[in-house]
Amino acid sequence: MASDVAIRVEGVHKRFRLYAERNQSLKAAMMRGGRARYEEFWALRDVDLEIPTGSTYALIGENGSGKSTLLKCMARILRPDRGRITVAGKVSALLELGAGFHPELSGRENVYLNASILGLSKKQVDARFDDIVGFAGLDHFIDSPVKNYSSGMYVRLGFSVAINVDPDVLLVDEVLAVGDETFQRRCNEKFAELKDQGRTIVVVSHALGVVRTMCDRAAWLEHGVVKDVGSPAKLIDSYVELTHPERVEVVDEATGEEAGTRWGSGEVQVDRVEMLDRRGRRTRQVRMGDEVTFRLHYDAREKVPKAVFGLGIHRLDGVHVSGINSRESITLRSLKGTGHVDFSTERLPLLPGTYDVTAAVHSWDNLQTWDHRNKALRFDVEPGRPREAEGVVVLHGEWTAHPGS
Amino acid sequence: MTTVTELSASRELLANLVSRELRGKYKRSTLGWAWSLINPLALAAMFTLVFSVILGAEAPEGDPSGLKFFPLHLLCALLPWAYLSNGMTGSIASLTSNANLVKKVYFPREVLVASSVLSFLVTLAIEMLVLSVGFLVAGNNVLPWLPLVVLLMVLQTAFVVGLGLALSVLNVYFRDIAHFLTIFLQLWFYASPIIYPLALVEQKAVGRDVLGVPVMTLYHANPMVGFIQSYRALLYDLRFPDLGDLAYVSVVSLGALVAGWYVFQRFEPRLAEEL
Numbered sequence: 001m002a003s004d005v006a007i008r009v010e011g012v013h014k015r016f017r018l019y020a021e022r023n024q025s026l027k028a029a030m031m032r033g034g035r036a037r038y039e040e041f042w043a044l045r046d047v048d049l050e051i052p053t054g055s056t057y058a059l060i061g062e063n064g065s066g067k068s069t070l071l072k073c074m075a076r077i078l079r080p081d082r083g084r085i086t087v088a089g090k091v092s093a094l095l096e097l098g099a100g101f102h103p104e105l106s107g108r109e110n111v112y113l114n115a116s117i118l119g120l121s122k123k124q125v126d127a128r129f130d131d132i133v134g135f136a137g138l139d140h141f142i143d144s145p146v147k148n149y150s151s152g153m154y155v156r157l158g159f160s161v162a163i164n165v166d167p168d169v170l171l172v173d174e175v176l177a178v179g180d181e182t183f184q185r186r187c188n189e190k191f192a193e194l195k196d197q198g199r200t201i202v203v204v205s206h207a208l209g210v211v212r213t214m215c216d217r218a219a220w221l222e223h224g225v226v227k228d229v230g231s232p233a234k235l236i237d238s239y240v241e242l243t244h245p246e247r248v249e250v251v252d253e254a255t256g257e258e259a260g261t262r263w264g265s266g267e268v269q270v271d272r273v274e275m276l277d278r279r280g281r282r283t284r285q286v287r288m289g290d291e292v293t294f295r296l297h298y299d300a301r302e303k304v305p306k307a308v309f310g311l312g313i314h315r316l317d318g319v320h321v322s323g324i325n326s327r328e329s330i331t332l333r334s335l336k337g338t339g340h341v342d343f344s345t346e347r348l349p350l351l352p353g354t355y356d357v358t359a360a361v362h363s364w365d366n367l368q369t370w371d372h373r374n375k376a377l378r379f380d381v382e383p384g385r386p387r388e389a390e391g392v393v394v395l396h397g398e399w400t401a402h403p404g405s
Numbered sequence: 406m407t408t409v410t411e412l413s414a415s416r417e418l419l420a421n422l423v424s425r426e427l428r429g430k431y432k433r434s435t436l437g438w439a440w441s442l443i444n445p446l447a448l449a450a451m452f453t454l455v456f457s458v459i460l461g462a463e464a465p466e467g468d469p470s471g472l473k474f475f476p477l478h479l480l481c482a483l484l485p486w487a488y489l490s491n492g493m494t495g496s497i498a499s500l501t502s503n504a505n506l507v508k509k510v511y512f513p514r515e516v517l518v519a520s521s522v523l524s525f526l527v528t529l530a531i532e533m534l535v536l537s538v539g540f541l542v543a544g545n546n547v548l549p550w551l552p553l554v555v556l557l558m559v560l561q562t563a564f565v566v567g568l569g570l571a572l573s574v575l576n577v578y579f580r581d582i583a584h585f586l587t588i589f590l591q592l593w594f595y596a597s598p599i600i601y602p603l604a605l606v607e608q609k610a611v612g613r614d615v616l617g618v619p620v621m622t623l624y625h626a627n628p629m630v631g632f633i634q635s636y637r638a639l640l641y642d643l644r645f646p647d648l649g650d651l652a653y654v655s656v657v658s659l660g661a662l663v664a665g666w667y668v669f670q671r672f673e674p675r676l677a678e679e680l
Contacts (some may be wrong), residue, residue, distance in 0.1 A: 099505055105432070
């Protein structure tokens with residue numbers, strides 16, 4: 001195999017059996033006279049792909065398009081029915097973090113266990129142990145049983161072990177949005193580091209913003225067939241044109257209640273944050289330059305004077321893009337009961353990508369924070385006008401030409 | 406065979422999984438490891454009370470050791486039996502109870518079955534050590550025979566792993582197998598000379614046959630008979646086991662291992678999606 005190809009997928013077919021009624025008892029098997037009846041369903045059909053060594057490769061497609069199946073075939077968890085997959089070098093898959101942790105054992109014991117499941121020897125783990133624990137940020141808890149860990153700690157340790165296996169090829173399935181902001185930033189740094197070292201990374205993700213910023217090549221799967229291969233920007237543009245995917249809620253699903261940190265004394269609470277499009281419909285996906293309204297629903301449990309609402313927007317890699325508050329615009333003499341405040345902008349200046357919204361309500365002098373919610377909402381910005389822009393935001397203005405002056 | 410090289414590369418994983426089983430098992434109990442000794446001892450005490458004290462069953466005299474003590478006669482069959490029974494029950498569930506692992510990580514799945522059996526082998530080894538001390542106290546110098554006991558344990562491990570490999574993977578397709586096994590193990594227990602001596606069966610079975618096959622031939626088809634008789638010969642009687650018994654259990658054990666391996670390989674590819 002040429003050394004510039006990390007993963008070669010040749011004519012891969014994968015068939016699943018959809019059991020009408022599962023035959024998991026002998027009685028059922030005997031009554032039907034043999035194996036269970038099932039329908040066949042081709043999850044992958046004649047997939048050919050070459051993933052270049054050192055690339056960060058994204059598999060995109062709608063739910064059920066076969067991208068996760070393909071990733072599992074690459075990880076050797078599933079075996080293709082036809083065709084073959086050759087992988088050059090050591091593979092580590094981030095499909096589920098902390099799979100195989102034993103709740104009664106300590107973090108330390110689980111690190112060794114998990115690492116050996118992923119193929120590391122004890123000596124290799126010894127050498128990396130401090131890195132693993134340090135990366136997960138669990139120095140103080142490493143000797144307590146993992147059943148006492150919060151879900152965030154659990155996932156962080158799992159991620160840390162998997163990424164420190166030092167794989168030549170790293171397969172990642174929707175686990176990029178894990179842990180708090182600091183940890184996410186460290187993960188992104190780690191991905192960048194692996195990339196610099198020439199490792200190959202294959203990502204399955206619905207977070208198109210992440211794919212766009214992180215990956216340098218992508219394949220688009222539809223109904224188990226490769227529809228197109230190319231640069232992520234080009235592919236995502238035509239993918240969005242064609243499918244208008246719904247924003248998939250990765251924040252809550254992946255990290256549970258740890259989605260966003262929240263603090264405040266609670267006299268007024270921001271119950272939820274919504275994003276509305278031009279026609280006032282709730283959405284999580286807008287285009288660059290669209291008219292957008294952020295709506296903060298509040299519940300003032302106690303009567304408070306002169307409340308100030310704040311709205312922060314962060315890019316997924318942690319860059320604070322914007323922070324705006326209502327102090328100069330509206331004066332709420334007193335607040336009691338429920339209601340909402342809106343922040344509207346006629347032209348959203350954010351570049352394509354994924355963003356998190358932080359919402360807060362505090363006192364006029366900013367001495368009392370009543371409620372502060374990190375990552376209260378996550379949304380995607382898709383390309384709009386202008387099509388070509390770089391940087392953090394796009395300035396809305398006009399070019400004019402004055403030749404010969 | 407790539408699977409063989411793969412398996413030898415995952416020796417360390419095997420060791421880690423065995424230690425996970427062992428540590429996890431007694432982690433939160435006060436008596437901890439002692440439980441693996443208390444269980445067989447309690448069972449032995451119970452059987453001794455019922456069969457020896459109440460029903461008046463007598464242990465045969467060890468030949469040539471001259472030892473005559475019901476609990477020791479019982480234990481050198483009961484401990485290997487517990488190994489078989491626990492090893493099979495444990496390994497049959499090893500794939501289904503680690504479904505999450507199988508579906509999310511690639512590693513040779515055989516190690517799940519093997520680690521489950523080996524964790525019980527560790528228990529057996531400790532129990533056999535304590536039992537040997539018991540024999541020494543009772544005046545049986547079992548020390549010269551211990552290497553052969555170890556060999557028997559290795560053979561029995563091959564037997565249990567073989568059965569475990571086949572049944573665990575079949576159990577993924579038909580979950581009834583695990584329930585069926587519980588009943589089958591009870592039958593098997595009484596079909597093996599554990600709470601009664603083999604001589605008793607020989608006495609009653611003289612001249613009887615089933616469909617032309619002598620009862621004793623059928624009885625000896627059960628490999629546990631050969632195993633138990635061999636363990637007893639070594640520890641209780643202090644003599645070399647019957648060569649026929651040894652040859653039979655060796656063939657059956659290796660056969661079971663090969664057959665189990667074959668069945669496992671056959672069903673393993675679709676494991677992650679069937680679980």
